[in-house]
Amino acid sequence: MSLILPLLPLLAVAGGAIVVLLLDAFWRRPSKNHLAFATLAFLAAAAAAAVRLWDAGAEAFDGALRLDRPALLFTLILILAASFTVLLAMRWMAQQNAAFGEFYGLLLLSLSGLLIMVSTRDLLVVFLGLEVFSVSAYALTGLKRNDERSEEAAAKYFLIGSFAAAFMVFGLAMLFGAAGSFDIGILLGSGNAAGLPAFTLVGLGLVITGLAFKIALVPFHMWQPDVYQGAPTPVSGYFVVAPKTAGFLVLLRLVLPIGRGSSGGDAIHYFLYAVAALTMLVGNLGALRQKNLKRMFAYSSIAHAGYVLIAVLALDARGLAFYLASYLFLGIGAFAALAAMSRPDREFGELDDFAGIGFRYPWIGSIFSIVLLAMAGFPPLSGFLAKFYVFSAAVRAGLTPLVFIGVLTSLISVAYYLRVIGTMYMREPEQPVDIDVENPAVLLVLFLCLYGILQLGVFPGNILQVIRQAMAGLF
């Protein structure tokens, strides 16, 4: 029992993936909705197991898998993201002739990879989890088989993803050669006083580069807009939220033990400093000139990654967790609105398609507007508080220039977010788009995201308490 218990969240997800795949093969039905419900049941079981482990925490495989509280908190965020994705996909996939049972199996498999990533301090296990996620993610991207953009996105994602993976393995080899261990504590803890040895530093740089590719930090972001535009819309929503959430916890765990003051620690610090500034600038300036909303949100997610990177640099674990929790509802909410903008065999993602939507479909229009305002950081919505916490922690940590860039780029971002709202409410459509309004699951996701945005923005107390309790486990 003591071996099974810590593995329960992971077993529910990975085992669920196999069960769902088998269900698809042996229990054929015209609609794939039974698979969606089975997936949701497994996700609920995993979440229940994670909540049950909250007080005690747990370890498995000699500490290679460690479910401490930060891990459990991020597990819950990731499970929520996957559940939203299932709800978004149920009808959308059938409409777009992409109703493959494999979708649910692959989604669960990719989630299991991310869960492995967050619940370990062993870099080899991080790599294995990342690859479990990536391999399923390539297939998820290419799932819309009647669309050539989907396969193009899958090919690009696969090439860049495996390229990044090779960097990471080489970095791991150098780190291992320096310290004889993959444990982050042993790897980086030993060199604090004398500074990191050059070998470790190069290895760490390669590992961080590999990770930066996967979470799309500038200058390793070029693939992301293409992939998010080409992937099926619900999958894109999952991609903007889940891998970044997991990747940033890993990045924080890597950066935390490196002390400042030594030459090696400073090198890593200034490298990330430059990356954060570039990420915010390129993300926001890139989003400004997009006409396709999926692409625009891809750039906007790059920009948000820049803000989260400020939290990593300020070693502000709570701000990071709060930002990612709030971005869960923002990212999924935005792509839920995009998923709602579809009808059988047709998808509407261009900015012009949104003209007049605000009055024709008031619920979608109003919730989408609130999501956009929250992304731009208007009070009293969650995006404002998230930025506020990160920026204030950064000022305390002496990162004022970065905060300056952050505030400036936030102002730029208001332009492209408001442009979408303006299109929805103030422009007459040239030819009005007809969308399929009978999609209760997507509306449910939209309302849950609205709830999340308001709850985190107006009454963040309870969540902050949980985050404080959880992230204390990192130090």
Added chain:
Amino acid sequence: MIPAGHFFIVAVVLFALGVIAFFVKKDLIMQFMSVEVMLNAANLAFLALAPRAQAAEAQAVVLFVITVAAAEAAVGLAIILVVFRRRKAVRTEDLRGLKG
């Protein structure tokens, strides 16, 4: 006996060649193969550095990496095949549909 450090130099050179090939080649299969070269260079680096770290785990890690590479190859070749079916070629310049 050849010192382990020399193997590491070979690994670095191989890795660099893989990176260069990835950017120079204009064919999905060739790019994929250059990634495989990079992964195997990393494997060689693991083995070359194992004596320095004095830990036998390095050899086991190589098996993990080979497994990961195999899984990636399975999915990756399937994707490249899908691209080939529609376009009858796997050149990178054919993948220009997504822009903005």
